[in-house]
Amino acid sequence: MAKRALHIQSPDEAEIVFYEAFTRGDVAVMSALWSEGDVVCVHPGSGVISGHNAVVRSWRHILENSRGGDIQYTVMKKMQTDDLAVHVVTEEVMVNAVTVAVVIATNTYQRFAQNWLMVEHHASIVQQRREGETLQ
Amino acid sequence: MAKRALHIQSPDEAEIVFYEAFTRGDVAVMSALWSEGDVVCVHPGSGVISGHNAVVRSWRHILENSRGGDIQYTVMKKMQTDDLAVHVVTEEVMVNAVTVAVVIATNTYQRFAQNWLMVEHHASIVQQRREGETLQ
Numbered sequence: 001m002a003k004r005a006l007h008i009q010s011p012d013e014a015e016i017v018f019y020e021a022f023t024r025g026d027v028a029v030m031s032a033l034w035s036e037g038d039v040v041c042v043h044p045g046s047g048v049i050s051g052h053n054a055v056v057r058s059w060r061h062i063l064e065n066s067r068g069g070d071i072q073y074t075v076m077k078k079m080q081t082d083d084l085a086v087h088v089v090t091e092e093v094m095v096n097a098v099t100v101a102v103v104i105a106t107n108t109y110q111r112f113a114q115n116w117l118m119v120e121h122h123a124s125i126v127q128q129r130r131e132g133e134t135l136q
Numbered sequence: 137m138a139k140r141a142l143h144i145q146s147p148d149e150a151e152i153v154f155y156e157a158f159t160r161g162d163v164a165v166m167s168a169l170w171s172e173g174d175v176v177c178v179h180p181g182s183g184v185i186s187g188h189n190a191v192v193r194s195w196r197h198i199l200e201n202s203r204g205g206d207i208q209y210t211v212m213k214k215m216q217t218d219d220l221a222v223h224v225v226t227e228e229v230m231v232n233a234v235t236v237a238v239v240i241a242t243n244t245y246q247r248f249a250q251n252w253l254m255v256e257h258h259a260s261i262v263q264q265r266r267e268g269e270t271l272q
Contacts, residue, residue, distance in 0.1 A: 038213065040212060040213045040224050042224070042240045042242075042260065044260065045260070045261070045262065045263035046240075046262065046263075047226070047238070047240060047262045048212045048213075048224060048226060048240055050212065050213070076176060076184045076186065077174065077176045077184075077186070077256070079220060079244060079246065079255055079256065080220075081217045081218070081219050081220045082217065083217050084215060084216075084217045084220050084222070086220070086222055086244050086256065088176050088178070088184060088256060088258070090183070090184060102183070104178045104182075104183060104184055104258065106178075106242045106244075106256065106258045108215060108222050108242075110215065119215055120213070120215065120222065120224060120242065122224070122240065122242045122258055122260070123260075124178065124180070124181070124258070124259075124260035125181070126181065126182065126183045127181035127182075
């Protein structure tokens with residue numbers, strides 16, 4: 001899918017496109033949503049993955065190996081200027097209507113000539129804690 | 137420490153203040169560096185911590201319970217507009233000159249009247265992987 005086929009007029013729209021592509025396993029849309037520039041992605045437990053090709057390859061791997069299911073996301077915080085937006089999002093990964101993981105994501109979007117595109121995704125899994133455990 | 141005692145003129149300066157406070161365990165500077173607004177913080181494995189008071193409380197807990205050591209950080213990517221900056225940083229946590237953990241952080245800074253202040257910190261630990269393991 002060419003980026004000119006997208007018409008993403010806001011960070012909120014970009015976020016909808018991102019989670020639809022994630023849920024449907026749509027690598028073409030995911031690839032188009034990411035800026036061609038010097039983007040960065042951090043999957044749960046991973047280091048920094050840099051550059052459009054490496055980032056899309058990592059998503060292809062994830063989407064082709066996911067077992068289906070749904071992601072329900074809640075935007076916890078938005079920080080935005082005219083050209084840059086940062087959203088902190090809680091993702092509940094659901095399989096058969098059961099939450100199997102809770103992930104926190106920072107999603108950063110940048111405004112380009114035609115579209116708002118993704119330039120960063122940083123995800124981490126929320127660990128279950130026993131009472132009294134420390135934060136780190 | 138009052139925010140008016142700070143004179144942080146750029147996101148890079150804010151980042152230096154952040155890691156100095158982190159390394160020295162300086163809760164007062166850490167508190168002053170965070171905006172009083174609706175800030176968010178995600179420590180490794182934690183959920184979203186919201187609001188200045190809760191965020192500073194979480195840092196007090198971490199700084200008072202840390203065993204010392206050093207943090208060497210490398211900025212992997214900067215995204216910046218006039219009023220908002222997002223830095224993706226690799227943190228190496230060193231104890232006795234040995235790396236005990238590698239953490240990826242997204243640090244978001246916002247420009248206010250007097251200072252650039254921190255409005256988001258999202259940290260996740262890089263897991264060691266065996267050859268052939270998948271990303272998630």
